[in-house]
Amino acid sequence: MVRSDLTAPLGMNKRRGIGRLPLGLIGVAIMTVIFTTGFIWISIVDDPNGGEPMATIKLSSALDGVGPSDIxxxxxxxxxxxxxxxxxxxxxxxxxxxxxxxxxxxxxxxxxxxxxxxxxxxxxxxxxxxxxxxxxxxxxxxxxxxxxxxxPVEQLLEPNKFGALPMISAEGVRPLDAYARRPNPATLTQARIAILINGIGLNSDMTMKAIEDLPSDISLGLSPYGDDINSWMKSARLSGHEVLLQAPMEPFDYPDNDAGPQSLLINLDEKQNDERLSWIMGQTSNYVGLVNFMGDRFTSNETHMRELLSKVRDRGLMYVDDGSSPRSKAGKIAGTQAVPFVQADLVLDRDLNAQAIGTQLLELETIARQRGIAVATATAFPVTLDALETWSQRLEERGLSLVPISSAIKSSR
Structure with missing residues (x-):
């Protein structure tokens, strides 16, 4: 009699071995082995480019033919x-x-x-x-x-009891050359405006506003009396602002009006004023030149201005006359002594109100269009900074561009 599932003893029809395992279970086991092997391989072999085509070349460490200009x-x-x-x-x-x-x-x-x-x-x-x-x-x-x-660049420093004074390097490099901000070449074909904001470092809020909110092509004049003047210098230059240093000088109504304890005075001899000038210049570094603070009496004295400007020139700096005194002899003397010099055309905030500042800015634009470049100075007052921030936003649309104050040297009168 033929055996069949019906006649086979109970349980005797079950097949033994792998052939009787479910195919799904076999597939899961194979995949588990593959993934486990791959995980172990990745963990042991640290080659992120494994499997990629590779080529080996020999690199030479020789620098033949490579000059300083290539670095x-x-x-x-x-x-x-x-x-x-x-x-x-x-x-x-x-x-x-x-x-x-x-x-x-x-x-x-x-x-x-x-x-x-x-x-x-x-x-x-x-x-x-x-x-x-x-x-x-x-x-x-x-x-x-x-x-x-x-x-600061070490070759441009002269040790002094007040710190370190700017000097011309043995190669003839001036601090003016090293620390000046270069203008955008595209602006050289436009009417240009150079603005110097003085009083930086005296008020922290106004100083930060000037550094952070004004265009980087606006130059900043640091007060030697400012708190932590080196920090302000670094903040200004990190934001791209070229910096100058204010030199306090004697006004006509001195001593009722005093520019400070280190002011240059006409009743002091050259050695005494030189001592004060050394103190002023030793307060910080990385500045391109000096600008007067007050000083209408001092700048009108030809003898003292000759002494001052010769020192400015010999230390590789520029000098800016802030335009506050029509009696200043700075321009006349700078021309005869080959001093890098800029004369401000006007003071923006002589009258400290928004309308007057706006009028001065329009006048500045007119001068720039007539002569190709115009120069102005101002002080870091809230109304001045607000007016400049707004005015500068659409300057290029009016066919004008801002340049750092050092760019006005050759074009100044």
Whole structure:
């Protein structure tokens, strides 16, 4: 009799072995093995490019044919500082001799490293080349495209009991050359306006407003009496503002009206005024020049102005006459002594109200269109800063552009 499922003993029709396992269970087991193997492989083998086509080439460390002009300073992603070395000098045999690298001296004066780039093949890039190329604007690292360097260049510092004074380097580089903000070349074909806002550092709220809200092409005049003037200088230049330093000078109604304890006075001799000037210039660094604070009596004295302007020139700085005194001799003397000089055409906030400031700004635009460039000064008062912020927003639509005050040197009267 043929066996069938009906005649087979109970339970004897069940098949044994793998063939009787459900196919779904077999598939799950296979997939589990594959995923487990892959996970173990990824954990052990650290090669994110595994499986990708690869090629191997031999890199040479030689720098033949690479010159200083082929190297530029770039911002490092981790905020590190670019590698720089102290200035070298070329001896008679043509060998670069390295000087000591500057450090903090402990007297409160920053002695930063030099701006020469380290290039093992061709030696360091001279300071003059860095200034010409504009590389100084990136030496501190972490800057935006608008930022200016905030640390002084060691070759441009002369140690002094008041800190460190600006000086012309052995290569002939002036602080004016190193710290000036370069104008946008596109603006050179337009009517230009240069504005200098003075009194920076005296009031923290107004100082921050000027630094943060005004266009970076507006220059700022730091008061030597300001609190933490070095911090304000760095903040201003980080925002792209070129800075000058105010020099307090004697007004006609002195002593009823006093420009401060370190004012330059006509009853002091040259040595005494030079001592005060050294104190003023030693308060900070990275400024392109001096601008008078008050001083209508002092600037009208030809003898004292000759002494002052010769020192400004010899230290590689520019001088700005703020335009407050028609009796100033600064322009006449600067022309005979080859001093980089700018004469302000008007003071924007001589009358401290919004309507008067608006009228002055219209006059400034007229001068710029007539002569190609116009220069104005003002003080960091709330009404002045508000007026300038609003006025500057649509300046380009009116065919005008802002430039830093140093750009007005060659075009000034």
């Amino acid at each position: 530029e300073i770039v911002d490092l992603p981790d905020g590190s500082q670019p590698s720089v070395i102290a200035a070298e000098q070329l001896d008679a045999s043509g060998t670069w001799q390295e000087n000591d690298v500057g450090q903090n001296s402990g007297d409160g004066v920053s002695r930063p490293r030099s701006t020469a780039l380290e290039n093992p093949a061709s030696g360091p890039t001279p300071l003059v080349e860095l200034v010409r190329s504009g590389d100084l604007t990136g030496l501190d690292g972490g800057f935006s495209s608008e930022s200016l360097s905030t640390e």
